[in-house]
Every structure is written in structure tokens, then in C-alpha cells.
Amino acid sequence: MCCSQAFTLLTFLLVFHLHTIQCVSRIKFTNLQCVALDKPFADFAYCKLKALARDKVALSLRVKLFQVPVNNVSLNVESFKKYNGYRPYLVNVTTNFCDFLRHKKRLAFLDIIFQFLEKYSNINHTCPFDHDIIVDKLILMPKYFSMLPVPAGEYRLRIVVGAYNDWKAVVNIFVQIWE
Ligand SMILES: *[C@@H]1O[C@H](CO)[C@@H](O)[C@H](O)[C@H]1NC(C)=O
Ligand SMILES: *[C@@H]1O[C@H](CO)[C@@H](O)[C@H](O)[C@H]1NC(C)=O
Numbered sequence: 001m002c003c004s005q006a007f008t009l010l011t012f013l014l015v016f017h018l019h020t021i022q023c024v025s026r027i028k029f030t031n032l033q034c035v036a037l038d039k040p041f042a043d044f045a046y047c048k049l050k051a052l053a054r055d056k057v058a059l060s061l062r063v064k065l066f067q068v069p070v071n072n073v074s075l076n077v078e079s080f081k082k083y084n085g086y087r088p089y090l091v092n093v094t095t096n097f098c099d100f101l102r103h104k105k106r107l108a109f110l111d112i113i114f115q116f117l118e119k120y121s122n123i124n125h126t127c128p129f130d131h132d133i134i135v136d137k138l139i140l141m142p143k144y145f146s147m148l149p150v151p152a153g154e155y156r157l158r159i160v161v162g163a164y165n166d167w168k169a170v171v172n173i174f175v176q177i178w179e
């Protein structure tokens with residue numbers, strides 16, 4: 001375990017203990033932004049939210065990969081919480097995504113996200129990726145976060161995806177949480 005991972009885990013445990021009483025009761029997407037940084041490599045065919053009911057907002061996106069197979073994927077996931085503006089909050093992990101896919105339990109935070117993300121996407125396999133990346137009508141449910149009690153508020157999750165040591169895309173996911 002490298003230092004930053006150990007630190008993330010420590011922060012995670014600390015926050016977990018401070019908030020053991022609080023639980024997510026409602027959660028939904030409020031906004032979504034996708035930016036392709038290297039369009040000859042990959043671009044978004046679509047990236048959208050659709051409100052289905054009061055607490056049901058579905059996230060769908062499709063990334064077209066133009067230089068397949070992709071054998072080297074890195075990921076930086078950083079979470080922010082809104083006070084006056086969005087400030088870094090709790091998590092900032094950078095990882096070799098191909099390694100993560102082989103050993104998911106090593107990164108607790110990503111594993112929690114991946115456990116529900118994989119149900120709505122076609123990324124549940126090890127590298128390489130030689131097809132479009134699709135997330136289809138992902139809806140957040142409070143039960144997905146039973147392992148991650150977080151205080152009520154507005155959050156931003158910034159996911160930066162890279163390949164071959166070069167950042168290729170940024171996805172900003174805005175979420176509101178009620179306790
Ligand atoms: C989060 O991690 C990325 C990549 O290591 C780094 O560029 C960024 O500055 C970090 N953010 C904060 C708030 O430390
Ligand atoms: C994803 O892959 C893992 C390992 O192959 C498997 O255990 C899991 O059931 C898969 N999940 C889905 C939703 O297909």
C-alpha cells in the first residue's frame with residue numbers, strides 16, 4: 001500500500017467514525033459535465049442526465065474510443081463538497097485503472113463506486129478496452145452508500161481519465177445528498 005492510499009484509508013475510517021449515525025436517505029444527480037481533452041483519441045457521443053421521478057435522475061454517457069485497444073488507463077478521482085464554493089473533501093486518489101480492475105478490493109472508495117457502476121455499464125472487465133464505453137441510465141440509490149456514510153450536502157466528483165500517461169477526459173458529476 002503506498003502512502004497516499006494509506007492516508008485515504010485513514011481519512012475514510014476517521015470520517016466513518018465521526019458519522020456513524022448519519023446515513024444517506026436521499027441522493028440524486030444534479031448536474032453532469034463531460035469534457036474530451038484529446039478528441040482524436042476519445043470523444044463523448046453523449047453525456048446526459050434525465051429526470052425520471054423526484055429522486056430518480058438517470059446518468060447516461062457514451063465514450064467513443066478511436067485508438068483501440070487501450071491497454072493503459074489511469075484515473076484520478078477527487079471529491080469536493082460545497083460550502084461557499086466547492087472545496088476538496090475526503091478523497092483524492094490517482095490509480096492505474098487496469099491494475100484496479102484486477103484487484104478491486106485494494107481501493108475501498110473506488111470499489112464502493114464500482115460495485116454499482118458496473119451494473120449499469122460495459123466496463124466490468126479487465127484491460128484492454130476495444131469498444132465504446134457505455135454507462136446506461138445509472139440511478140443513485142441510498143443503499144449503494146451504506147458503506148460510506150456522508151453528511152448531507154452538495155458534492156462534486158471529478159473523474160479524470162488518462163491513457164498512456166496523458167489525461168484524455170474529465171467528467172464532473174454533481175450530486176445532492178440528504179441524511
Ligand atoms: C489531487 O490529486 C491530483 C493528482 O495527483 C493533483 O494534481 C491535485 O492537485 C490534487 N488535489 C488536491 C486538492 O490536492
Ligand atoms: C463484474 O465482474 C466480476 C468479476 O468477473 C463479477 O464477479 C461480477 O459479478 C460482475 N458484475 C456484473 C454486474 O456483471
Ligand SMILES: *[C@@H]1O[C@H](CO)[C@@H](O)[C@H](O)[C@H]1NC(C)=O
Nearest residue numbers: 072073074095096097164165
Ligand atoms: C501506464 O500507466 C501507468 C500509470 O497508471 C504508468 O506508470 C505507465 O508508465 C504507463 N505505461 C505506458 C506504457 O504508458
